Amino acid sequence: MTIKKFQFLLIVLLGVTIASCQKDPSTSDLQQDYLVYTAHDSDVDFADFNTYYLPDSILLIGNSDQTEYWKDADAQAIINAVVANLTTYGFQRSADKETADLGIQLSYVKKVTYFVGYDYPYWWWYYPYYWSPGYWGNWLGWHYPYQVYYGYTAGSLLTEMVNLGADQESGKKLPVIWDSYIGGLLTDSQSLNLERTLNAVDQAFAQSSYLNK
Amino acid sequence: MKTSKYLAIKAALLTVVMIAAFQPSKAQIFYNTYINVDWQYNVPLGSSFADKSSGWGMNFEGGYFVTPNITVGPFIAYHTSIKPIARQTLELSSTEALTTNQKHTLFQLPFGAVGRYNFMTDRVFQPYVGMKLGANYAQMSSYYYIVKQYHDTWGFYMSPEVGFSVFPNPSQRFGFHMALYYSYATNNGKVLTYSMDNINNFGIRLGISF
Numbered sequence: 001m002t003i004k005k006f007q008f009l010l011i012v013l014l015g016v017t018i019a020s021c022q023k024d025p026s027t028s029d030l031q032q033d034y035l036v037y038t039a040h041d042s043d044v045d046f047a048d049f050n051t052y053y054l055p056d057s058i059l060l061i062g063n064s065d066q067t068e069y070w071k072d073a074d075a076q077a078i079i080n081a082v083v084a085n086l087t088t089y090g091f092q093r094s095a096d097k098e099t100a101d102l103g104i105q106l107s108y109v110k111k112v113t114y115f116v117g118y119d120y121p122y123w124w125w126y127y128p129y130y131w132s133p134g135y136w137g138n139w140l141g142w143h144y145p146y147q148v149y150y151g152y153t154a155g156s157l158l159t160e161m162v163n164l165g166a167d168q169e170s171g172k173k174l175p176v177i178w179d180s181y182i183g184g185l186l187t188d189s190q191s192l193n194l195e196r197t198l199n200a201v202d203q204a205f206a207q208s209s210y211l212n213k
Numbered sequence: 214m215k216t217s218k219y220l221a222i223k224a225a226l227l228t229v230v231m232i233a234a235f236q237p238s239k240a241q242i243f244y245n246t247y248i249n250v251d252w253q254y255n256v257p258l259g260s261s262f263a264d265k266s267s268g269w270g271m272n273f274e275g276g277y278f279v280t281p282n283i284t285v286g287p288f289i290a291y292h293t294s295i296k297p298i299a300r301q302t303l304e305l306s307s308t309e310a311l312t313t314n315q316k317h318t319l320f321q322l323p324f325g326a327v328g329r330y331n332f333m334t335d336r337v338f339q340p341y342v343g344m345k346l347g348a349n350y351a352q353m354s355s356y357y358y359i360v361k362q363y364h365d366t367w368g369f370y371m372s373p374e375v376g377f378s379v380f381p382n383p384s385q386r387f388g389f390h391m392a393l394y395y396s397y398a399t400n401n402g403k404v405l406t407y408s409m410d411n412i413n414n415f416g417i418r419l420g421i422s423f
Binding site for chain 1: 267269270271291293295300302307308309310311312313314315316318320322352356357358359
């Protein structure tokens with residue numbers, strides 16, 4: 001091997017080595033815990049609201065083109081956890097959607113993955129049976145009036161609080177005033193998934209103390 | 214898969230170095246120069262973004278003997294430090310909060326010029342003192358859930374160093390190298406709620422010299 005060939009080979013190998021030098025950490029253990037993200041509209045005073053309406057089922061978001069709802073005992077346990085936390089913060093559950101101050105919608109992402117950004121919050125247009133503004137009233141659409149970024153992946157629970165007192169007669173959109181995104185709920189164990197979900201729901205409210213009336 | 218790729222590359226590099234080093238017709242691979250290839254163990258100092266010591270790094274440098282004792286040449290090195298973060302709640306902004314566990318990594322890639330004053334250059338044991346000056350690229354990363362959030366930063370780099378090379382058979386100029394170093398870089402950055410203001414390290418390098 002001549003010196004020139006060696007120089008060339010050494011430089012090439014050095015370049016390849018440097019280019020592949022960053023050590024990525026093992027992330028498998030990161031999946032063994034849940035993630036909770038919450039965001040809210042800072043212009044809202046949550047003490048102004050007293051009652052909320054919460055359906056008795058959780059919407060399932062998957063690949064089906066039919067509306068799917070989750071209503072079994074596990075779903076009721078999750079709904080009860082949300083109710084318990086809202087009660088602790090001084091809100092009262094209402095059986096009348098028309099008169100409630102707030103609406104709470106729970107959605108579980110079963111299969112699909114979407115990304116949601118404040119500047120592109122319209123992913124649900126691709127899902128025909130998501131909680132539509134029409135479910136709650138005569139709003140043209142709905143929106144996040146605050147900064148929010150997160151990804152929807154399989155094994156995620158989304159909780160959104162909408163302001164049912166918002167103006168709906170003049171073409172306005174229904175505002176989401178608080179939301180929580182919980183990830184990491186897709187292990188092989190159904191009981192572990194439920195345990196994680198209930199703990200994560202409690203955490204979502206624990207880190208949202210501004211909801212306390 | 215990735216580990217085997219690293220090993221293959223490093224094995225190939227070392228093989229070439231070994232072949233070149235034992236060429237009988239040349240005392241040095243390049244006339245009047247030296248080349249070092251080192252593994253390094255790095256210890257971050259202060260409240261670093263990723264403050265765990267680790268051995269995920271290497272150093273490559275070479276120099277030309279501008280006088281019988283002074284060498285000047287280029288260097289490039291890299292290192293990754295990793296720090297696990299237990300689950301905690303972060304106030305991302307006035308309206309957002311995030312509860313998660315994480316892994317932080319700080320990848321550093323300094324490069325530039327190295328100058329050394331070498332003592333006893335005709336002996337088997339050849340100590341030296343040196344200084345590296347250059348630029349430092351550093352990437353701060355937080356891994357959480359399925360997300361990698363990172364910030365690329367650049368800064369000025371300086372690193373004083375003391376060390377020695379041992380050449381058991383000076384006629385072939387293939388020997389071993391050891392060094393202690395301190396490094397300072399002016400990189401600043403922020404990921405999530407964690408900020409970094411300058412990077413300080415010390416560490417040890419072990420390698421080969423020819």
